[in-house]
Amino acid sequence: MxxxxxxxxxxxxxxxxxxxxxxxxxxxxxxxxxxxxxxxxxxxxxxxxxxxxxxxxxxxxxxxxxxxxxxxxxxxxxxxxxxxxxxxxxxxxxxQRLRERDLFDAPMAVKQYVQLHLAARPHEVFAALFLDAQHRLIAMEELFRGTLTQTSVYPREVVACALRHHAAAVILAHNHPSGCVEPSRADEALTQTLQAALALIDVRVLDHVIVAPGQALSMAERGLV
Structure with a gap:
């Protein structure tokens, strides 16, 4: 037939x-x-x-x-x-494929990795990707849920996780269920607060990635990190 x-x-x-x-x-x-x-x-x-x-x-x-x-x-x-x-x-x-590579050989891979994990969430989720000295991924942890502000994301908990993973660098990440990935002033303030807290333990914040379905934004590429 x-x-x-x-x-x-x-x-x-x-x-x-x-x-x-x-x-x-x-x-x-x-x-x-x-x-x-x-x-x-x-x-x-x-x-x-x-x-x-x-x-x-x-x-x-x-x-x-x-x-x-x-x-x-x-x-x-x-x-x-x-x-x-x-x-x-x-x-x-x-x-798994993205995790097995050196993420900073291709920065787009970071956005793709975060999109896969967070973009479809119906509520805001804040996560951190902990990296070793060669910028290879050690672990990604979802740390907070809900509306993200300086008061709802606790720097001491991010610092504690970085110490636990013996991280040399961190990429911050969260999603915007609204679909708009433009960083808010609260996002910028939160990034600065966490940069200062992590600098005290010699851990560098490399980026803060914001994702939504089909979209991703790097605050580092915007000059905000």
Whole structure:
């Protein structure tokens, strides 16, 4: 049977088996994960709607469970959990690859790493990436949640974590659920406070990265660190 005579739902599967996964379009790959469509919308249409709604595979990679739940056709737990599991596997694989490299050989890798971990969070999360003297990643720790200000992020706890990891440098990071990654005055003040606190133990703040779905900003590149 030729591809053109196959039922629509069978086309991506048969195409993959005949030509390999590289021959499939993004929507076809996603259709294989979704398996079926919904009334009035076939599986390929549903897959394309997802890609359009999240701005492609990269945007979908940063989607959280709540984001998926809002898409008509993914309200059922089976489809949503299957897709969420695959996205999490992809996130962890990419994070592992980024973690194994010297982050400052490619500064963009820092933004990608932070995006994978924080961009899809529905609430603000403050984290720190602790680095050794060669600027290799030792650990990333999520330290605070909620509205981030100088009073809600405690410098002594960041300092304690840096000492515990024997870090030589730190990259600060947090997300903006609003979708805007422009640093606020509070972000700038917090960065300066933490720089001063960490300088007392000879730990340098290399950057403060702010992320949102599909966006990332380096305060160091802005000259703010």
């Amino acid at each position: 030729s591809f053109k005579n196959l039922p629509l739902e069978s086309l991506p599967r048969e195409k993959l088996l005949a030509l390999g996964p590289g021959a499939l379009a993004d929507a076809e790959l996603l259709a294989l994960l979704l398996r079926t469509g919904i009334p009035g919308k076939n599986v390929l249409q549903l897959a394309q709607e997802l890609l359009d709604g999240f701005g492609g595979l990269n945007g979908l990679l940063h989607a959280g469970l709540d984001d998926l739940k809002r898409i008509k056709g993914l309200g059922g737990s089976a489809k949503r959990s299957n897709l969420a599991a695959v996205l999490e596997v992809a996130r962890r694989a990419v994070a």
